[in-house]
Amino acid sequence: xxxxxxxxxxxxxxxxxxxxxxxxxxxxxxxxxxxxxxxxxxxxxxxxxxxxxxxxxxxxxxxxxxxxxxxxxxxxxxxxxxxxxxxxxxxxxxxxxxxxxxxxxxxxxxxxxxxxxxxxxxxxxxxxxxxxxxxxxxxxxxxxxxxx
Numbered sequence: 001x002x003x004x005x006x007x008x009x010x011x012x013x014x015x016x017x018x019x020x021x022x023x024x025x026x027x028x029x030x031x032x033x034x035x036x037x038x039x040x041x042x043x044x045x046x047x048x049x050x051x052x053x054x055x056x057x058x059x060x061x062x063x064x065x066x067x068x069x070x071x072x073x074x075x076x077x078x079x080x081x082x083x084x085x086x087x088x089x090x091x092x093x094x095x096x097x098x099x100x101x102x103x104x105x106x107x108x109x110x111x112x113x114x115x116x117x118x119x120x121x122x123x124x125x126x127x128x129x130x131x132x133x134x135x136x137x138x139x140x141x142x143x144x145x146x147x148x
Contacts, residue, residue, distance in 0.1 A: 083123055091131060099136045107140040114138035118147055 044057040050066035060067065086092055096117040107114040118139045121129050129135040139147065 080124070086123065086130060095131055095133070095136070099133060100138050103138040106138065107143055108137040109139060109143040112140040112142070114140055116141060116144045118144050 045054050046057040046061075047053070048055050048063040048066055049061045050070075051063065053063055055063040058064075062070065099117050100114055103114060105114050106112075116139050117136050119130065120135050120137060123130045126135075
């Protein structure tokens, strides 16, 4: 692999020696990864979707500053504190582990690996059913996300 960099252009040649030129000043570059060589390791850079600042790629689309701002705003305005306390309680943690173990970690909908426990009747509308095993079902992450 070979790299060359100038203030506005990054050139990357992959294992097949196919050159790929990436221009940092173009607006469509926000989603494209920029590769640079820093010492002996290869760092990958991307533009933050919020502030448009060039950041080291960490698997997310936001830089650490914008991610912290977003989390703070979410915690202040949207997080349900009662539900949050419930899901971090010892009662819920032990019951959810027991439900998963009883089902053999098998998803109730697709038969995949269950890692989450879903309330059939929502906790916010039916708080009296929150710890009833008959109101719980084990689900994989994909099925749980489709139930929300």
